[in-house]
Amino acid sequence: MSWPIVIGLGSYHGDDQAGWLVISRLRERSVPEVRLACLQHPSELLDVIEADRDLVICDACVGNEPTGSIHQWTWEPGQIIQHRHSESDENRIHRKDRDLPHQHRSGSHNLSLFDVLELGYSLGTFPESVEIWTIEGEFWVPGTEPSVRVQSASVSVADSIWERHRHA
Amino acid sequence: MPIVTSNDLIEVPILTRVEGEGGVTIRLRDGAIDKVELNIYEPPRLFEALLRGRPLEETPDITARICGICPVAYQMSSVHALEAALGIQITPRIRRLRRLLYCGEWIESHALHIHLLHAPDFFGAASGIALAxxxxxxxxxxxxxKKFGNRMLEVVGGRAIHPINVRVGGFHRLPKTKEMAALIPHFEWGVQAAIETTRWAATFSFPDFEQPYEYVSLSHPDEYPMNEGDIVSSTGLRIPVTQYNQNFVEEHVAHSTALHAVRRTERTSYFLGPLARLNFNRDRLSPSARRLADDVGLPADCRNPFKNIIARCLELVHAYEEALAILQDYNSSGIAHVDYQYREGSGCAATEAPRGLLFHEYQIDANGKIVSGRIIPPTSQNQRQIERDLMEYLTSRLRAGASRDELAIDCERLVRTYDPCISCSTHFLKVRWEECT
Known part of the structure; x- marks a missing residue:
């Protein structure tokens, strides 16, 4: 087993940089550069995932919890499983077609993250299970810095990923 | 399966697209299709107003934001129009590099549409994922x-989505020879792969539907049209792009926030896109694409809109083959851009976006600021034709006994043949039916 590929999804719009900040923190921890990537659109995953390698995706999200809240999910074909973050028992909530970051089923030339994962799995180019981390954001103004809470949460996510995979 | 009643109303309420949202309404009266409306209800995005008073240098990057799948088209039409206004003559090397960039966009756009958006229709698949x-x-x-098209945009344009290397007069920097050489093996593979894709698409089963279209595209005597050429039409029209406004005009319609372009005098619809380009410029396709067009039996004057996918495939072969030739001949010597002086004036240009002819027109002041701008995208120009096609095709399907569900599906399929930005998302349509009272 070796380091998974860790993808940060985001943009330069305030808290939407959450995924990129996670990658930045992992770089500081000397995770091999070839295992890290900052992308803007989920469809770009199809260009960078080429082998049967564990995949971790980090992104900002909009939910009902306070800014900076962390969610951890596992995607498996046809469903997304939410894990209670920071709880040892990891109660699982199985939800089919649960909303994911970038999920926009009304469609466009840009596929949603859910669509991309399904497509990659159908083609046999993605692993059967994908670890997803999301951070609740609040401010999305183009060109602005991410909020302090999101910056802090990004460090926590990066450190959690590091702890989980550092012995790989 | 719901049958169509004599006074029925079929509504396809959401045809979401990259830069907008729309739907289709079909009204039946006395058992016949009375009216078809392509409803584009997204608020206008007002890009032309946004440009006013801004430095002309910002135009290519601002207009590129109109579309995430064809930003190069907006950059190309805008820089050519502004260069016309400023009297700039670009070098042959810059011109060639622009064609290369455009090839990258055609590749990524066409590859996406062929495989994930359009091909599923021929197999009754709900999406590209299901088709996979x-x-x-x-x-x-x-x-x-698609990936290598994106890679081309990264190398020549600076990034795959909304490239940033294009500027008035040329490019901000020339790509390094080494970066370009690294693409050559991928593009050698791409020519053969695109040929295989075309042969696959040619085996699809196409609806028997032909119309007497007025096709419109650019045409250039020496090359397959991308950045330059006269505007030609299947009615015999051949005009320089500067006469666009004398021959075409946009109209408001009540059911769409997007303007409808029509022929100025006749007020009739016209048809843009790969099939139009191919019908006028088939002999200027790259050698492999030209031979392949004959091999797969595409008629010389194809009038079946569903075969747009074959034209798109042939253009994919062409784009790969032309890009390969440019890459093999490339070195990074020479100037990246031509310098210029501000002057008051106006200029226009049309280039061939993946979906068809894209017209830009600008007026600038003596300080290099935009006074006014006008942008007429291909989707706007194809809207009226899409409505006419829907009317004719659905009428024939109704006569053949199609049910409401089948008509709604037919509606989506026909819209998608045009690859308008609307078509991006029509796989996720929700259809709502209402009875007329």
């Missing part, structure tokens, strides 16, 4: 084809 389970190798190949 049935044709994994074909879809993998399609994604690889």
């Amino acid at each position: 389970q049935r044709f994994p190798e074909e879809i993998k190949r399609g994604l690889q084809l």
Whole structure:
């Protein structure tokens, strides 16, 4: 087993940089550069995932919890499983077609993250299970810095990923 | 299966697209289709107003934001129009590099539409994802084809989505020879892969539907049209782009926030896109694409809109083959851009976006600020034709006994043949039916 590929999804719009900040923190921890990537659109995953390698995706999200809240999910074909973050028992909530970051089923030339994962799995180019981390954001103004809470949460996510995979 | 009643109203309420949202309404009266409306209800985005008073240098990057799948088209039409206003003559090397960039966009746009958006229609698949389970190798190949188009945009344009290397007069920097050389093996593979894709698409079963279209595209005597050429039409029209306004005009319609372009005098619709380009410029396709067009039996004057996918495939072959030739001949010597002086004036240009002719027109002041701008995208120009096609095609399907569900599906399929930005998302349509009272 070796380091998974860790993808940060985001943009330069305030808290939407959450995924990129996670990658930045992992770089500081000397995770091999070839295992890290900052992308803007989920469809770009199809260009960078080429082998049967564990995949971790980090992104900002909009939910009902306070800014900076962390969610951890596992995607498996046809469903997304939410894990209670920071709880040892990891109660699982199985939800089919649960909303994911970038999920926009009304469609466009840009596929949603859910669509991309399904497509990659159908083609046999993605692993059967994908670890997803999301951070609740609040401010999305183009060109602005991410909020302090999101910056802090990004460090926590990066450190959690590091702890989980550092012995790989 | 719901049958169509004599006074029925079929509504396809959401045809979401990259830069907008729309739907289709079909009204039946006395058992016949009375009216078809392509409803585009997204608020206008007002890009032309946004440009006013801004430095002309910002125009290519601002207009590129109109579309995430064809930003190069907006950059190309805008820089050519502004260069016309400023009297700039670009060098042959810059011109060639612009064609290369455009090839990258055609590749990524066409590969996406062929494999994930359009091909599913020919197999009753709900999406590209569903089709991938049935044709994994074909879809993998399609994604690889798209990937190298994106890679080209990164190398020449600076990034794959909304490239940033284009400027008035040329480019901000020339790509390094080494970066370009690294693409050559991928593009050698791409020519063959695109040929295989075309042969696959040619085996699809196409609805028997032909119309007496007025096709319109650019045409250039020496090359397949991308950045330059006269505007030609299947009615015999041949005009320089500067006469666009004398021959075409946009109209407001009540059911759409997007303007409808029509022929100025006749007020009739016209048809843009790969099939139009191919019908006028088939002899200027790259050698492999030209031979392949004959091999797959595409008629010389094809009038079946569903065969747009074959034209799109042939253009994919062409784009790969032309890009390969440019890459093999490339070195990074020479100037990246031509310098210029501000002057008051106006200029226009049309280039061929993946979906068809894209017209830009600008007026600038003596300080290099935009006084006014006008942008007429291909989707706007195809809207009226899409409505006419829907009317004719659905009428024939109704006569053949199609049910409401089948008509709604037919509606989506026909819209998608045009690859308007609307078509991006029509796989996720929700259809709502209402009875007329």
